[in-house]
Amino acid sequence: MLSIIEQIKQGQLWDFPGGIHPPEQKTLSNRTAIAEAALPPKLVLPLKQHLGAIGDLLVSAGDKVKKGQMLTHTDVALSVPIHAPTSGTVIAIEQHTIAHPSGLSDRCIVIEPDGEETWTAKTPVANYHDASPADLIDHIRLHGIAGMGGAGFPAGRKLQSGLGKTEILILNAAECEPYITADDRLMQDHAEEVIKGIRILQHILQPKLTVIGIEDNKPEAIAALQAQVSEQDNIVIRVIPTKYPSGGEKQLIKVLTGKEVPSKGIPADIGIMMHNVGTAHAIKRAVVDGEPLIQRVVTVTGQTVKQPGNAWALLGTPVQFLLERFGFKADKKLPRVIMGGPMMGFTLPHTAVPVTKISNCILAPTRKEISPTTQEMACIRCTACAEACPVSLLPQQLQWYAKDEDYDKCEEYNLFDCIECGACAYVCPSEIPLVHYYRQAKAEIHHRKQDEINAERAKQRFEAKKARLERDKAERENRFKKAADNRRQEMKSSGGDDAVAAAIARVKAKQAAASPDTSTEKKPAVAAAIARAKAKQAAAQAAQSENTEALPDNTEMAKLREERKRQARERKAAKQAAEASSDLEAPASTGDAKKDAVAAAIARAKARKAAQQARATETEAAEPEKAEAEQADEPADDPKKAAVAAAIARAKARKAAQQARTTETEAAEPEKAEAEQADAPADDPKKAAVAAAIARAKARKAAQQARSTETEAAEPEKAEAEQADASANDPKRAAVAAAIVRAKARKAAQQARSTETEAAEPEKAEAEQADAPADDPKKAAVAAAIARAKARKAAQQARSTETEAAEPEKAEAEQADVPADDPKKAAVAAAIARAKARKAAKEAEQAGKNAPQNHEEN
Template identity: 55%
Template sequence: MSSVIKAIQSGRIWDFDGGIHPPEMKSQSNNTPIRRIDLAPYYVVPLQQHAGQAGDLIVKTGEKVLKGQPLTQYHGGGRILPVHAPTSGTIVAIEPRTIAHPSGLSDLCVVIEPDGNDTWVEREQIEDYHLLSPEQLIAKIRAAGIAGLGGAGFPTAAKLTGGANLIKLLIINAAECEPYITADDRLMQDRADEIIEGIRILRHILRPEQVVIGIEDNKSLAIESLRKSLDGSEDIQLRIIPTKYPSGGAKQLIKILTGMEVPKGKHSSAIGVLMQNVGTAFAIKRAIIEGEPLIERVVTLTGDAIHDKGNIWARLGTPVQHLLSHAGYRPTAGNGQIIIGGPLMGFSLPHLDVPVVKITNCILAPGAAEFGEEHAEQACIRCSSCADACPVNLLPQQLYWFSRGKEHDKARQYNIMDCIECGACAYVCPSNIPLVQYYRQEKAELWEIRREERKSEIAKQRFEAKQQRLQREKEEREQRAQQAAQARRASQTSSEGVDPVQAALARIKARQAQSAAPESTVPSADAQPIQQLRPLTPNAESAPVVADDSMAAAREARKQLAREQRARKAAQQNVESSTAPASGIADSSENTDPRQAAVAAAIARAKARKAAQEQGADTTAAASHNEPATVTPNAENTAPPSDVTAEAVDPHKAAVAAAIARAKARKASQEQGADTTAAVNHSEPATEAPNAENTAAPNNATTEAVDPRKAAVAAAIARAKARKAAQEQGADTTAAVNHSEPATEEPNAESVATPSDATTESVDPRKAAVAAAIARAKARKAAQEQGSDTTAAVNHSEPATVALNAENTAAPSDATAEEVDPRKAAVAAAIARAKARKAAQEQGADTTAAINHSEPATVALNAENTATPSDATTEAVDPRKAAVAAAIARAKARKAAQEQAKTQASEE
């Protein structure tokens, strides 16, 4: 920087690329002094007149204000500036109005109706600013609402604060290069002394090494005025530069005076240079010395449509219509265009009620022929004239295509934000393309995109900060909970001597091992897991938080127990839904699972039904209608007294034996011939009503229910078979047999009456059933070989009705009945049946007819209908053994019948 300063002091200047030399058109307005005009009927003061945010509104409608009174206030930070009342009067409205902006949009404005007195607010004047510190001076500049008056509108206080202790060179921009505009030129001519005083205030604040005023050579009167005000002072140097547009641009003027370029995306303070406008220096002087805020500025009124051209002191908020009326504006036919700013960088107004703001330096009202005929926009011919004229070395042609195509990334990549909107490219374009308008629109869209991105980034940062806070709070809660759990665990360990976590794990392992044990141990374990789960958290009610490890162990134990219970219930439901419910087996003195007994009984009944369908017709007729023997196992139907212990019976084996016996009986009935079936069916129709395990026990006995549906089905089947055989039987034999007298055979099996102090001896039903089955088989074989004569004789003499009552016991409290051997009874019954069959075969048709009119027999099988007193104990009977014994007895009876038939035949 020292070499640059030496070059400046030597008078050297540089040049910038591009630029144009349009007609200046400055002589229309720079020949007359700055004049003042009357107060406007109303003033519209926008709250935002600078590059930044608006201040906080501190007035309201109907309030009276004084000239220079703040309407908004600075609330700290950012680019915020207050605005002030341009005159004294009353606030009549606070509403959106159209503002001086290329977009033509509306913004919030304060509308003031002047009272005509133009009374100032109390002002603080300073005679010697050297007594104030730079910070105090900057604060006063901010309070005065001063912004850059050269056109950018950047807050001066923010600019000075950012460049403190970094500025080596202060440049005062007096170039004013755009055609038609002479506001700074005329201000330098009329107020050169005040401008120099303002420059010295800036030098006192920044303390730069060098201060330079840059001014174009076309402002000879202004140059003369400045030199006169400087009066040979060397602290401020005046540099005259060639006239070239846009030499008044900040970067271009820095390049001309120093030869340096401002880095992309940086401010001039980055290279130690700060630039201020001459109008800004004048406003600083009035704010510090006179204590006047920025409420007015110099505005150029020019153009062929204005009669009294020149520069005026326009108060901020004055409607353009009022200024033009004062200047003798005469709109021409077909041309009512009013431009704020110069012809190259200005913009047209939508209407004339737009107010003057801090950056308004010129109002141009051109005549009909002043700008020439307006030409329509044509296609770009790629002549590169715009690129040659661009002072920033951009590619205006490419930026034009990107702006039209909304290619924002490409436009940003080609540095559209570095465009200073000087209008040089549009001025030289032979296709009359309004390039600057395209660039402004594209830059506005890019600013909006950047604003949204900034909002998204802020939102993301806030979200991440919130997530971090929530995660931190969660970790703190978990840490506190863990510490509390450890404390409780230690307390329980010290008080009980056992670690609750290890105890819970041990219980879980024990349950897993128990679930893997045989199913017989499951019932006793049903109640234990719930009882064992409760000690897991002995202080569950008093402690609000439970340790994570102990709670997890407890939950796992409960889940395991629930799974085991569901599995057992599902197995039981599947069995009950597929089969009929079995007779209950209850023994309070034994640990037998009733569910296993029910499953076994259901399986036995299913096998019995299947075997019955395969049974032949021969044996069925003889056995079912003559002597249907029903093996009904007694499965633990006992009523044990309080002082006696009953012996346990295996119900599974008993049910299997009973099923086997029934299956063999049905199969034999299917194989039996039609003749014998018809004779026996009509003589001895039997109703099979197996009553399973019907026990009536007073006091301590358990009563088991009989399934009536099964008994009814069995009886219906028997009757259907009898009717079918009757239809097939011949008329002669049927008549003889039907009129005979039926015989009744009533072997009572195990009709026992037990006293209160006596114990009934158990009988093996399986052996009895086997013996009976063998006897029946031999009897059938003998009956087939026997002639018809002997059979007829036997049928007339001893027709029998079989009524097997199994364990029908009526026991008084003090009497004891004599035991009956079921095997002997079964043998006797088999012998009688064999004799009856043999006699029926030998009997002729005449004798047979008399039999069917006799008294029919009913087979009523009552299984285990037992009534025991309170003090008696009945021993359990094994049904399988009883069935086997009965089968053996019947086989022996048949064999004896065959031998007896042979003997009788030999005797006859």
Template identity: 45%
Template structure:
């Protein structure tokens, strides 16, 4: 194929490619004036990635002073192109900033504030590049950050390094086929000599058999300038090709010049063909000969909203709005600003994006050049897109698969071969933005492939790690085995004890001992009687020893103190008096201690008897129950008081509620009398305890008499209150049937009280008989007293319950026709429920 390409190019013949279009050129707006320079901005925004590849490492930091052309990043290979400072100044920030893409997504950017000096870094220009070999020249091109300026921005050094000794045909692309763009046209007209030097450097590096410059026939001035420069050159040919879009694409230009079609998936270098843009050739000249980094490029400023159309030298990192402000730009919210040509370019959402190596044209159209996007309609299967496609693809099918996200089908129909020239969208009668669908689908497929590649790399790392760990494990086991074998050999040689066997024997013995302890513990758990006699004996011995030590210390201290005091008292009467007072206090304390000891011994004796005497046990239980009941009664009194407060406000205007309040008052009086009896018992017990400390039998008799007396007085007070209340109620009940019912309930309660009084009397008589026997037996006396108290309290509680039930029945019969009484009944029911809940809580406690 290489020989075929050379043979065909030497035929001086042109071929054609299928498809293509002839859109309006619109180039005359900007190619009439030479390239000019504009004022520099105050701030430059330099993205660290401006080429097709990855970013290098940043080698500056915030606050650093930089010079024009100084490198800001450093790469490790040809695909990591460095970027350079476009002017002298200070690094103000390094971080995310909007970038030059369709969505202005943020990218890592270095912000430089210009100092106005525009001072170059140190340069080493050379006059004769031929004294350097290809490797040195490629390295210099790489260090200066030169990339392809035709649109793809591939690393020029990477492309040259791959094509060295393989290139047969070098093509310099000056076609510039897309409408509006004229930067290459003006570069060929204004800088023809420098362009030729760049081409000669590429020729020196690649050593091709043929060099061809291809220019479209719609650039007559550029053609004349290049022809004039080539008069004295024999190894470079100029080929003028017909105007047709997209003849400037790499594969289509090769097909025009050689008639050869680049197979799918292959590159032109595989056929011995290398292609570079005229802008790239000029940048190579400045990098190699002038030792200048790629910090600026020619940019076309065109469109009807720009007053001074033309081409300018734009420093990389300059914001678009700074360029447009200097060319009489007319701002408008209705029309966008495009970067690139109208077919392959894109609109930007903000003019703050910077100029990069990819920006070759800025278009600001108005209503005559730009119309609102027409409504997208359904595909009519006209095949216009397929007929115009210069690659020979089926855009209609790719559209369906891209829209349906059928990635496999899209790849099967060679979506990756699409050069996104926009011809299909240009000719589509349904206004379908086919290129946009294809770009989105390519992005999704690339993301999927990136994730798959990362998964493969992760799997490889995991497998490598597992293999490394397995190898380390095997090596470790091998070392252990070798050490064990060596140890055994040493032992066998010395006829000594095997340390491994000895260690195993010790472990076995320890395990057997542990098992014995566990078996013993299990047997103890099963029998339920562990043998703790030895442990208890040890504890007792320690306790006795500690007690004896304390007693000995006390005796020694007393003796020493006594000796000291006696020696001073003999000559001092005041100290003698103090000593006598201390002696009396000590004697009194000893007497109290003896009394306390007697009480403790008596309590122990009683407890020892109560354990074998069911009567004493019953007495103790009765006393505990009485105490619990007393506390519950106190809680009931408190709840009654609260209920009475709420009811009094309603009783004042209702005689029926007055009767209810009176009944509650009587119950309250009874409870208070019972509480008084309890308090009197406690006071009497306190008075008697001082006299009966040494006579427990008399103390019990005195307490029983006091309780009987207090109960009798409380009952007498209740009888007197009932009589007076009955007189008042009878006078009202004669004319009120409801009051009559209340009076009847009171009478029944009174009868029950009398019956209880009789029961109390009989109990007292029984107690007298028992007392005659209990005088000789104090235990029987205490049992009888406890039983009597419990019985009296139980009967009092039962009476309260019965009276409450009777009263509730009467009130319910009246409340059915009286809503106010119904409310009273409900309040009483709530109070009763509250009492029962408190009683349950006390029982649980």
């Protein structure tokens, strides 16, 4: 079986799937030789004119440059520098629109030519046969050679990838794109230089066979090349059928060798290297002549151009300048300029875009020559695009996924195998710009992958930094540990441990010496405070358990507090009395001693009433009660004084009963009648005392009737009575209890008086009665009779709602009739009187709330 090389030498050809035959239109520009373009007034050199990274700037605005001078420098293999196309001045380094389908701007160097064409020092290789491949590759890279077939891949990096493994070297001379004739004219006019460049490539790669693939529509170029090739060159010129896109790298390899480049692979993977004939010409100029890539052949064609042809254009020449050089006249209805051919080119945003290393054609067609793109329509699934695809892809599905931004599916359907030839879009009846979708999807995928690479690099840097910090920390800890060990060793050798131990012992001794002082200063005081607190707590608990049996002796303090409160009350009462006296306009003295005394008594009664109303809002009655109880402690040893206190309590109970009469407007006459009846026995003191006792019993009975609506008061009354009985043998306790009762009676009277506004008249009457001389037995009897009448009136009102209280009242009245000079019985009577007084006060309160309020002025 013949090898691939033998088959190629025998003239065997293969074919690739798909492909189309668009109108060529090459005869417009391939009939004339390559012209020399004039020097433009300004050159715009983009920093990026190739695949890969851009170099670092070596010049700045205002610098003078010479022709062929390096403007950027880089040590990266996938990058090439750019050189000054002519001598002149760098007037700016700025953003400018570049030759790219996106129409975006990029950083550019703007040079103003001086017209002198002054060359910088050239650096040719004297004899490339003696130079090593690595030196030649580096020389080619430094002279800015990039692939001139359209991809712009750095030639030096491409040659380096094929060193030692290239069996077949292919020169691409097919130039299948319609309208473009730059390579055709280059081979016709400079065939010798092209063949010399191929020989340099053969010297670097050492292939077993070199093949020039050229379409059969270029007979002049074929003849020119054959004239320069000799038998010892080991170069085969292979003419292939005209078919688009046979000029594609993978398609031409398939046609010439029958091999297929693997998906996502390169030709070097199968032992094949391919370069464009324009690249071979530039390599010859760089190696033999020492000239960097500063110009290239550009086809200017289209029916709007008066004299279409090819020209040597300096890199950076504005497209508008070239168009004017060949007589361009824009179409009136659809003016447009295309960079590249009609199949793979793109429309320029304006004609100020500069020529770059990969610009091989400027096409300015009319509207009829190349129909404008119409509105995109829906895919009809005709499969014409799939049949025309030279890579056997499914263009319609790739377009759906690209439009839907499903980039994973795009990669799954081998989007990156697409060579963007445009055959699918050319045959699409729906006029869908398929290549545009593919380019956009490729750019997005590249962008995302670059982000992932950057993220991975950042992660690696972070992990490396973290590891470095941990390593530094471990080293630092080890260093400190080692230093500490060294110090310990030194201290052991010099006896330093004893000194340290001695210092620690001294510190502990100081602490031990200081601690006893602290304990002696602080602990006794703390213990004493604790003991006092415990004693107080025990006393409080004992007092709580014994109730009234163990009372603290705070008599003096209570007296002082009570005295201050009494003085405050007197001052307040005096102030209110003064205000009342000013409002009431007391009558002046009439000269009659008796009338003057009555007026003074009325004034005193009003003053007492004002004081009592002020005390009605006081809720802290506990302290006054205790204080009064303590004050009453002094006369506790005198039974006679205890009896007097009980009598006073009974009098206050009668006063509380009198307050209930505030709702009675008809009591005046009965009182007078009873007073007249009581006047008969006024001369007998014994009878007067009996009458007073009866009155007291009736007052107690009225208080008991008030208890008929209060079912919860029985137990407190019994308890209080029992306490009073228990304390009857003890005169001191009896006196204390009587004092507490008096305080509570006062409080009840004040609360009852808070709702009484019409009490002026009874007070006047009582004041007049009280004004009589105390030593007149007759008047005293009259006053007692009046009091009894009022008590009976209060009892009658209470009896209106009580029908079942007769028997208890009689029993209590009989108990109350005991002589007042028995201390034990007096104490019991006082306790009973206090309980009844409380009930009477509550009943009076309820009656006062329901009674109408009568306001009278005296």
